[in-house]
Amino acid sequence: MADNYNVDEDEGGGSEWLATYGDLVTLLLCFFILLYSMSIMDMAKFKQAAASLNSMGVSQQNGSMKDSVGDSISDLNIYNAIAVQEEMDDIYSKVKEIVDSKGLTEDVKVEKVGPGVLLRFKDEILFDVAQSELKANAKNTLQRLGEVLRSHNKNIKVEGHTDNVPIKTSRYRSNWELSADRAISVVRYFTEELPEDQRISADKFEVAGYGEYRPMAPNDSEANKQKNRRIEITILK
Template sequence: MPRKKKEEEVKQGAPEWMGTYGDMVTLLLCFFVLLFSMSSVDAQKFQAIIQSFNGSLGFLDGGKTLVEEQYIDKGLRNDKSIDQKQETENFNNLEKQIKDYLNNNGLDKDVSVMNESVGLLLRFQDNILFDSGKADLKSNSQKTLRYISTLLNKNEFKDKFIRIEGHTDNDPIRYNSKYPTNWELSVARSSNVVRFLVESTDIDPKRISASGYSEYHPVAPNDSPQNKAKNRRVDILILKTQFVKDEPTRLED
């Protein structure tokens, strides 16, 4: 009798090549996830990529939670580095210490402290630092500047750039051979503050600058004695790290 052919065995499940293919796709996915984790995310580009996938490959139908700004961009805006958070905390502490000192010494009405995005701004009305039409520092003002310098020489602020700006009102100076115009007076005042901080309080000269703006950067209209007094001032600005790159002096020399 002729032999019966052995029936071919039919294997159950997916073909064998599918296992290899699945492993390859998984490895590729892991590779791209690794690349993604090592890169910085641009929220707008990420949204554009997700939208391009939306519906085109038969999945991510709707995809609302992947493209809504509140889920992506908001998180990135709030994601500050540890250094930035520490710097913000340091500036908040500096603001508090200086305000406490001014309040305890009755100077809070003549010196303003403003914590701005670029740094901490100390605004001195000119009568606190100088006599009218002069640029020599008053002896009483030196005590305040010494206290501020001790704070700025601490480790958390020793690399911060300090900008000193002199300002005047629009009243022309009465005859004065030393300061013929407000330009010379504003520059002399800021320069003398810088000189005192460098020579008397050991502030590193590489991290400090002086500039004078005469009457051309007012903070109030020059239409009353009160407003003119506001414009006669010296501003001390302690810059945050991200704004130091715009300064002419390089701290890394």
């Protein structure tokens, strides 16, 4: 009789516990996603995430658990993208404020672009003709810009551009060299010339000198040539 009882007990067990276990795993996943969401988003974004997770519900079918997890991860990626965009909007606003406060709106353009936030400086704001040493007034503006760059810890690309007028001096044999040296001067200011506690790590920068080969406009007038002589600083996402 004891043997029959044991057999009946074994055969009576079912797989109902799997549904409960699956629910528990899903709830734990949702909980940790919410914790992560709170660490990167403000309360408004957190409420959006919570609403999304609530509407997702808890799956009662083992087969749909993977879909629920996939949806949660997809939502999280969207919220991360929103957080990044909000940070870039903040950088844009701060940089625009610096340019406006310095009265440089005609000479320094600030734009939102695909890779991030772009600052386009006319060369005459930063350098004398055919030179690569930064002007004193330019350093003032770059120092304030450095505060924004340092606080957000983004990668930064600095590009030098010229018009197509040939240059041949004792120092520069081509526009390639002039454009590259100007870009390097900007990077050197942020990484070496600022007070030590204000410097930006050199590994945050990439530098390019394009000479006359990436013009914004045809080099057929002095106004267009002035557009092409520029330094571009892109704060990358």
